Amino acid sequence: MGVLVQKFGGTSLATEQARQLVIRHIERERNLGHRIVVVVSAMGRKGDLYATDTLLQLIADNGGALPPRERDLLLGCGEIIAASVLCSLLNAVGIPAVALTGGGAGIRTGDRFGEARILEVRPEKILRHLDEGSIVIVTGFQGQTEAGDMTTLGRGGSDTSATALGAALHADMVDIYTDVNGILTADPRIVKDARPLTVVGYAEICNMAQQGAKVIHPRAVEIAAQARIPLRVRSTFSEEEGTLVTDTVVLAHGDRSRLRDRHVTGIAHVHGVTQITVETIEGQSDTQLQVFQSMARNHISVDFINVTPGGAVYTVSDQDAAKAVGILQGLGFSPKTVNGCAKVSVIGGGMNGVPGIMARIVEALTEGDIPILQSADSNTTIWVLVREEHMADALRALHAKFELHL
Numbered sequence: 001m002g003v004l005v006q007k008f009g010g011t012s013l014a015t016e017q018a019r020q021l022v023i024r025h026i027e028r029e030r031n032l033g034h035r036i037v038v039v040v041s042a043m044g045r046k047g048d049l050y051a052t053d054t055l056l057q058l059i060a061d062n063g064g065a066l067p068p069r070e071r072d073l074l075l076g077c078g079e080i081i082a083a084s085v086l087c088s089l090l091n092a093v094g095i096p097a098v099a100l101t102g103g104g105a106g107i108r109t110g111d112r113f114g115e116a117r118i119l120e121v122r123p124e125k126i127l128r129h130l131d132e133g134s135i136v137i138v139t140g141f142q143g144q145t146e147a148g149d150m151t152t153l154g155r156g157g158s159d160t161s162a163t164a165l166g167a168a169l170h171a172d173m174v175d176i177y178t179d180v181n182g183i184l185t186a187d188p189r190i191v192k193d194a195r196p197l198t199v200v201g202y203a204e205i206c207n208m209a210q211q212g213a214k215v216i217h218p219r220a221v222e223i224a225a226q227a228r229i230p231l232r233v234r235s236t237f238s239e240e241e242g243t244l245v246t247d248t249v250v251l252a253h254g255d256r257s258r259l260r261d262r263h264v265t266g267i268a269h270v271h272g273v274t275q276i277t278v279e280t281i282e283g284q285s286d287t288q289l290q291v292f293q294s295m296a297r298n299h300i301s302v303d304f305i306n307v308t309p310g311g312a313v314y315t316v317s318d319q320d321a322a323k324a325v326g327i328l329q330g331l332g333f334s335p336k337t338v339n340g341c342a343k344v345s346v347i348g349g350g351m352n353g354v355p356g357i358m359a360r361i362v363e364a365l366t367e368g369d370i371p372i373l374q375s376a377d378s379n380t381t382i383w384v385l386v387r388e389e390h391m392a393d394a395l396r397a398l399h400a401k402f403e404l405h406l
Contacts, residue, residue: 002172003130004034007041007140007162010051011179012236013082014044021236023089025177026135030095035130037169039140039162040086042078050078052141068113072142072152076101079139079158087137097135100125102161103144105136106168109151116143116151118160121168138165156217163220167227174224174231176216181235182243183208183215185266185404190392193405197265199244204265204349205231207381211268211345221245263357264348264402267395271342271388273303274321275373278328278335279311287333288312294327304343304376304385313374315341315385338373342391345383346398352379364401370394 006029008022030036046053055075059066066074083099090097106122129136140158143151153160159176166174183205186194200208202225209218215233224231224245234242280287291312295302300323304315316324321339328335351357358375361382365372370393374385386394399405 001033002035003037003166003169004029005037005039005162005166005169005171005174006177007039007158007175008177008236009158009179010041010044010048012177013040013086014048018236019086019089022086022177023093023095025175025236026090027093027095030135034172036135037126037130037165037171038086038135038137039158039165040079040082040137041140041158043082043085050081052078054078069149072113072150075152076139076142076150079141083137083139090135090137095135096133097137098129099137099139100129101139101144101150102142103148103150105138105165107143107161107164109143109145109153111145111147111149111151113149113151115154116145118143118153118164121164123165123168126165126169156219159217159220160223163223163227163229163231166229167223171229174229176220176231176233177236178215178233179235179237180215181238181240182233183213183245183266186395186399187213187269190269190395191267191399194399195405197243199246200265201247201349202245203380204347205243205245207345207347208266208268211343211347211381211383212270213266213268216245263350263354264346264404266347266404267398267402268345268347269342269391269395270345271391272318273315273341273343273385274318274324275304275313275315275338275341275385276321276324276328276335277311277313277337278333280309281332290331291328291333294331295324298323298327300324300327304374304383306374306376315343315374338387340388341373341385342388342394343383343385344391344394344398345381346402347381349380351382358382360401361398364397365394368393368397370397 042052044051087097087099108119109116126136140161162174182196184194188194206218206221231245232242278291288307300320302314306313370390372384376383
């Protein structure tokens with residue numbers, strides 16, 4: 001059989017019990033004949049000894065002046081520790097394994113430390129170890145410049161490492177193991193009857209990830225989609241298959257069937273945003289240009305943009321709101337703001353060209369007495385902006401209106 005890439009997140013490696021489950025998943029797939037590459041994140045979450053956020057706090061507690069290159073050297077330590085521990089455990093139970101850094105595995109990146117982009121993957125060393133019968137463990141989240149410096153890939157970097165390696169190795173599948181059993185139709189902490197999705201398309205899950213569903217990083221999905229490599233999002237703590245991300249489904253008996261025909265796949269959300277409205281000053285023709293150039297110059301990310309002859313409406317994170325308002329006032333504008341908003345996204349690959357989707361969204365929110373502050377759409381997503389106090393009710397109302405619990 002071909003290559004299988006398995007990526008295990010921090011919670012999958014945080015405890016001895018969890019690590020034994022990781023070994024079980026590796027051993028099961030090895031016994032099925034797969035040649036296995038394992039990608040690991042740092043163990044645990046913030047507060048745990050080797051977690052990335054703990055290392056970031058270590059920098060902050062010691063002056064916070066570490067240069068970007070040296071910062072990446074420190075942040076890469078968590079994955080190196082995780083890879084070494086897992087390598088030791090596998091060899092101890094008689095499964096030959098080797099550990100490689102991202103650079104050692106052939107991941108070459110640019111030199112933008114902290115948010116490096118993968119330029120290419122040279123998998124020759126991985127293939128050599130696979131040919132020798134070893135499990136190859138690769139540190140996620142990191143790569144190496146041509147000059148030999150370690151880089152980190154930013155948030156979601158281990159997912160990106162996994163799919164980039166899967167593409168370079170022409171893997172049969174990339175399995176992303178987390179602490180939840182696949183991708184759900186909505187956040188189960190808010191929508192109690194959210195159900196797991198068996199199959200979703202690349203575009204759908206990429207949009208869900210971009211709009212707040214944190215199970216997998218959108219950069220990773222984009223790489224998998226380009227290489228046409230199926231993904232599975234699975235739980236380390238279960239033997240279930242989880243969610244398959246692909247265009248078509250290859251059934252066990254070899255037949256191919258299309259994804260289930262549905263208009264809406266899931267509901268996602270992002271909270272903690274501020275709506276800003278800027279009206280055009282009379283006699284001034286470049287209002288929109290001034291607004292968005294000023295945001296870009298000051299590194300303020302803008303979203304949910306509506307531009308009209310009368311001005312511009314857009315959102316920023318709550319933490320950037322005061323800075324954005326000050327910049328606009330300095331340009332002579334009088335911006336209006338609505339703080340404490342949430343962006344709710346209705347996502348589905350089958351919505352494009354289907355009449356009535358927006359009508360049902362408005363109907364659901366009107367029935368729930370939830371005002372819509374702003375809306376926008378694409379061929380796979382319709383976004384509505386609501387006040388954060390209405391967010392949970394909006395998610396539940398939309399989930400029920402599109403019968404995603406069935």
